[in-house]
């Protein structure tokens with residue numbers, strides 16, 4: 424069982440328009456809502472592939488109630504933590520050429536007690552789990568070291584822990600040495616404090632984090648695929664998608680594929696292959712829809728242990 428915790432979940436509304444222009448009135452051509460937040464997306468992707476998972480999240484207010492209903496409809500096992508503030512609504516505006524503009528709300532303020540209750544519930548659920556994943560931004564009010572505390576709590580219970588966040592909460596979590604992290608290119612550049620433009624620079628940056636004690640660093644590189652770096656582990660994988668539809672949540676699907684494979688005993692490179700497959704399949708689907716087994720059919724994944732360090736990245 425893979426436990427996910429999403430301290431700042433969302434309802435994701437995807438709105439399609441012909442041509443987005445700031446300051447103008449637009450008539451949408453379509454719209455949809457999906458359950459959102461990074462850990463929730465990972466649990467959705469795992470559920471769609473029949474992989475056991477439990478999603479924990481603070482589900483407050485009418486939006487929290489709606490999010491719980493959406494998760495139940497999708498068959499995602501979840502444990503709501505009751506909080507006073509309402510779940511946020513994040514908006515993605517999608518244009519026909521695939522350009523996506525995202526507006527993410529900050530989320531409700533969590534009190535100290537609510538942040539502690541979420542941590543305690545996750546620590547309880549971690550006992551006997553294959554992995555615990557903490558993912559996404561922290562809502563206002565949650566302490567910056569919330570993910571660092573989660574890493575310590577999971578380690579105390581003998582459970583492997585993955586963290587996928589950004590900014591100060593991610594930097595604090597790194598110091599606590601999670602088992603695995605999944606930054607994208609921008610997040611890795613932020614963690615090492617320098618721009619990364621070619622594959623060799625990404626590999627070197629990921630190695631620095633491995634040397635600090637992170638066992639496995641998976642870096643997602645959008646259309647350029649992903650790498651895994653660990654002690655004695657280095658591989659690059661990519662899949663070519665001819666008609667990408669929406670990249671919202673692709674990183675979450677990649678991480679779901681990686682954790683599912685590792686939970687089933689795959690080696691880190693096999694897990695990279697499955698992660699890239701699930702991530703690539705996600706971009707063929709609208710909004711943040713997650714791939715089913717049928718959606719994975721016919722997507723070829725190339726895995727290469729000898730990577731071209733000079734490969735320029737699209738960023």
Ligand SMILES: Nc1ncnc2c1ncn2[C@@H]1O[C@H](COP(=O)(O)OP(=O)(O)O)[C@@H](O)[C@H]1O
Pocket residue numbers: 606607608642643644645646647648649661662663664667670671672673674675677698699700702703706
């Ligand atoms: N245009 C694309 N074509 C093929 N695969 C893609 C494309 N965009 C994303 N992916 C796959 O999805 C993964 C996650 O995407 P990425 O944008 O890097 O994550 P995040 O959502 O975390 O920023 C990538 O590593 C890649 O495997």
Ligand SMILES: O=P(O)(O)OC[C@H]1O[C@](O)(COP(=O)(O)O)[C@@H](O)[C@@H]1O
Pocket residue numbers: 431433435458459460461462464513527558559560561670671672673674675711
């Ligand atoms: O917690 P954050 O960083 O604001 O991100 C939340 C957003 O990320 C997602 O989980 C995935 O979106 P991305 O494409 O930005 O990875 C959305 O469902 C959600 O709206």
